Amino acid sequence: MATIDENIAMWGRDYDWSQHGDEWSDSWGSAAAQWYFSLLPRIRDLVPAPRVLEIAPGYGRWTHYLRALATEKLTVVDLNERCIAACKERFAGDTHMEYHVNDGRSLAMIPDGTIDLVFSFDSLVHAESDVMQEYVQQIARKLTQEGVGVIHHSNMGELDGYRTRIAALPFFVRKFLRATGRLDTIDHQWRARTMTAAKFATVAQAAGLAVLSQELHNWHSVGLIDAISVFALRDSQRARANGPTRVFRNADFMRDAEQARRIAALAGAR
Numbered sequence: 415m416a417t418i419d420e421n422i423a424m425w426g427r428d429y430d431w432s433q434h435g436d437e438w439s440d441s442w443g444s445a446a447a448q449w450y451f452s453l454l455p456r457i458r459d460l461v462p463a464p465r466v467l468e469i470a471p472g473y474g475r476w477t478h479y480l481r482a483l484a485t486e487k488l489t490v491v492d493l494n495e496r497c498i499a500a501c502k503e504r505f506a507g508d509t510h511m512e513y514h515v516n517d518g519r520s521l522a523m524i525p526d527g528t529i530d531l532v533f534s535f536d537s538l539v540h541a542e543s544d545v546m547q548e549y550v551q552q553i554a555r556k557l558t559q560e561g562v563g564v565i566h567h568s569n570m571g572e573l574d575g576y577r578t579r580i581a582a583l584p585f586f587v588r589k590f591l592r593a594t595g596r597l598d599t600i601d602h603q604w605r606a607r608t609m610t611a612a613k614f615a616t617v618a619q620a621a622g623l624a625v626l627s628q629e630l631h632n633w634h635s636v637g638l639i640d641a642i643s644v645f646a647l648r649d650s651q652r653a654r655a656n657g658p659t660r661v662f663r664n665a666d667f668m669r670d671a672e673q674a675r676r677i678a679a680l681a682g683a684r
C-alpha cells in the first residue's frame with residue numbers, strides 16, 4: 415500500500431535526494447542511458463509535442479529530457495513542494511516551463527483540452543487504483559483531440575494469486591526458488607497493490623479513452639509488476655488507426671537495462 419500521505423512523507427521529507435533520483439537509473443548505468451535506450455524509444459513517435467504535462471517529476475530526471483521535446487510548454491505537477499522547488503532551481507533558465515504542487519490527485523490547474531502529451535515514469539507505480547482512476551478521468555479532459563498519454567503504473571495487483579500461492583510453499587522451496595532467481599528477493603512494498611493494467615484499461619475506457627498499448631514488464635522482479643499504458647481519446651484519429659490494444663508481456667525489461675548499461679559503457683557514456 416502506498417497512500418498519498420506516505421508519498422508525501424517519503425518523497426517530501428524522508429528521501430535523500432542528494433543524487434536527484436539518478437541512482438534509480440543504476441541498472442542502466444545512468445539516467446541518460448535509461449532515457450536514450452529505454453524511454454525515448456518507447457515515445458519516439460509521440461514527440462516532439464507542443465504542450466507536454468509531466469506528472470510527478472521528482473527532481474526532474476525525465477523533465478531534463480522532456481524540455482527539449484515540448485516545443486511550446488512543459489508543465490510539471492508534483493505532490494511535493496520540495497520536488498517542485500528542486501525542478502524550479504534546476505530548470506531556472508527555461509522560460510517555457512510551468513510548475514504546480516498538487517494534492518496527489520487533482521489536475522484542476524490544467525485547462526481542459528490543452529495537453530498534447532501527458533507523461534509519467536517511475537512515479538505513479540506508487541499510486542493506488544483510486545488515485546489512478548482520478549488522474550485518468552481528468553487526463554481524458556485535459557488532452558487535445560489528438561493528444562496522447564504515456565503512463566507508467568503498477569500492475570502489482572495482477573500478481574495477488576501468485577503471491578498467495580508462493581506464500582503457501584514450504585520455506586525451503588521458496589529459498590531454493592530465490593537462490594535460483596525464480597522468485598523475487600525484494601518485497602516491492604512501495605508498488606501499489608490495488609493497481610493492475612486491466613484496471614487501467616477499464617478506467618480509461620470508461621473515461622472515453624482508447625488504450626493503444628500496454629507493456630507489462632518486470633522491475634527488479636521476476637513477475638511483471640509494472641505496466642506502461644499508452645492511450646488517446648477514443649474518437650481520435652490516432653485511436654482509430656491503432657485498432658485494438660496492443661499488449662506486450664515483457665519479461666526482459668531489466669535484462670535490456672543490463673544490455674544498455676554494457677553498451678553505453680563501451681563508449682564511456684554517462
Ligand SMILES: C[S@@+](CC[C@H](N)C(=O)[O-])C[C@H]1O[C@@H](n2cnc3c(N)ncnc32)[C@H](O)[C@@H]1O
Nearest residue numbers: 421425435470471472475492493494518536537
Ligand atoms: C520515485 S520519485 C520519481 C520521480 C521521477 N519521476 C523520476 O523518475 O526521477 C516519485 C515522485 O512522485 C511524486 N508523487 C508520488 N505520488 C504522487 C501523486 N499521487 N501525485 C503527484 N506526484 C506524486 C513524489 O512526490 C515524487 O516526486
